[in-house]
Amino acid sequence: MSMKDFTYRLGEFWADFRKETSGLIGLGILALCVVVVLLEPVFLPYKDIDGNWRDITYWEDNPPAAPPAWTNLFAKEKSATTIRFESPSVSDEEDPEYGPVRVFTFKYPYKFDKSPLDIIMRAKGTGMLFMNISMERPDGNSVFLGQVYQDGLVGDQIRFAVDTDARGSVYEFIRDHASEEAISQSDSSNVKPTEIIFAQTGEKMLSERIPLKGDYLYKIKIPASLFEDGSNSIEDVRLVVTGRVSGVLGTDTSKRDIYSGIIAGLKWALFIGLITSIISVLVGVMYGIICAYFGGATDTIMSFIFEVFVSMPMLPILIVLSAIFKPSIWIIIGSMIAFYWVGPVKTVRSMALQIKEETYIEAAKALGSSKWRIIFKHMAPLLLPYSFANMALSVPGAIVAESSLSLLGLGDPTIISWGQILHDAQLSGATLNGLWWWIVPPGLFIAVMGMTFAFLGFAMDKILHPKLRTR
């Protein structure tokens, strides 16, 4: 089949395909997925997720098991969302207490009803550093959060988390404002620093917390004299406000951002599904053609091998295989192909048996064409279109099979797949704890992937149906 033939047939196919609404929907979703995979960094809030998915410290600034941020839309009391501030405004001031200081200021507009869980400052320091950290509230009060003193830094990470490092100093703030009686009744270990910082002051500030909305200023004051010595420096100062709701799809109990996991898993799902189905269908089609064309003893033996593969239950064997050999994703794909290639064989064989008897095959033979030339030049091009629909329709099966393995905890731990996210969810009892944002999206994406390829496959099947195309 020449190039011209091919483009002609492709154009013909497209003219038919355009009429299939569901097929177009499928094509649209698939195109969208490909775009997302190609432009992955744009869609990922955490760029270097691929090696860090199982690294607990990578995720430590996130809230655990937080619902998605958009749940605020349906909630009566709005919860603070997770926000990151990258660049503070830097100024040199004259502080009444510390003298000349350099101040790093983050402005946090707080407009929620429920306070954040934590406020975490991160920086990279060199040499000796001393800083006073405080928070200026919209009502004019200032909450002293704590001091950080570190020496001998060589570009080390500095981390100051309000929830753990500022408990004592926030309690001082309560002492200044709440009534004696309330303080004596309260238990200092039960006080959450962020809840105090973002609540109005008053006699009853411990029992009823009325949110104080407005602009908060998080200030890091470093004595200016420190920087006279050139070896002391601070850079990369960042602030993370850990909300009660977080990200597009929330977080899991190990604080991982589920949305990032889903996006990073998309490329694997697509890859696993497509590579498995394409290779296995091609192998199956060729197997069927060779079976039919050669006939005789070859056919008998090959049909027998085919029958052996058909009578094996795929998933149980895959599970036992991966439980024992702990394979990588490549071996998993390989063994899936070993089971999926049987799909088109039977149909292709019977179709090839008919084509084999056609007169033009006879003519080719008479002209002295070799067996393989006839198979590849005359039979395969006729039977391949049929296999395209088959390819699309066997993608979901491969994706689901890999997810099933991962769900059992037998997946490749070096990749992120939707099944693995579900496995973690299942392990933490997400279903029974009602963490729906952890279970719904991965499965939903598997289902949507399945739907996409079903749309494509059924549309193609309708157009390329062998009964209509090959006499």
Place this chain on the structure above:
Amino acid sequence: MYKWYAFKRILRGVFMFALLMCLFSLLFNQVNEQTQRSQINEQVKMESMKLRNMRSEQLTAWRDNRLDQLTKLYKLDRPLAERVLFRALNTITFRFGKSTIIKSSKGDQDVLTILLEALPRTMVLFSVAIVFELILGIWLGLKKAQKPGGRLDKSTSFVTMIIYGMPSWWLGMMLILLFVYVLKLFPSGGVNSVPTPQGFAFVLDRLWHMALPIMTLVILGFWSLAFVIRNLVLGILQEDYIMSARARGVPERKVLFGHTLRTAAPPIVTMALLSLLASLSGAIIFEGIFSWPGLGNLYWVAVQQNDIPVLMGDLAITTGVYQAGLVFLDLIYGFLDPRIKVGGKA
């Protein structure tokens, strides 16, 4: 004639099962032998602890002797081919040996007992589900075929495509989330409540536990069955004898259920059984979600506990059931299709 056909098909099934067991035995030879060796060591250790009044060199000699004896018994000293065949033969005759960790409900460690305890539970779940699927699938398929291209036909075909790649276990999770967590209507898993009620209440309790898994299977299953039945029935409805039946004034109900369904019966049964077999294979994950202690859940437990003998036994039984299903499929096809019954070609 049918008897001969059936005999041949069963024989082929048995042969295929034996062949697959040999293959598995070869494939998993190493891990099987490792497990067996550690089991033998364990056994010798246990036995030597019971011995009294023995000097240390006597004890070592006895131990070595016993180890040797057991190694010979399990043919671990023989060449590879013999070992593989020996173990395959054991599997074919359902001698799976002892589990390493998992116990049956009565505390038995015999793998076969554990498997036979789980098998009926899986069977009950899936046979009930397939009955519902068949009823709903045939009903919907006929409705669709009566008005092809109609609103019902189009919308249900659309649904079929939407749920095409939906994993049954995920739908199970969703239904648990909805019915257990939000509506609090059904139990989250298991076969019976604790404490288990007696008498009639036991049956009710069992049904209550079965409702959610069966609902999941049926919701996902009957669409595709209806889709296939629609295509089959549609093809048959265009045949001449249907037209002549209608022309003779045979009532439409009788045309549908008598003439059409009878002709469509063999492929429909094939489809239904094939989907049953496919779902049986997928049941591994599915049962784990509902903690339904069937064969599938056993895989889950065996993988987590790394109990190789149970895993192997489970694989053998599943393959056996699958194989039996394929044989049964052909037998029932031959029974329903008169062309095979008289020995012609289908």
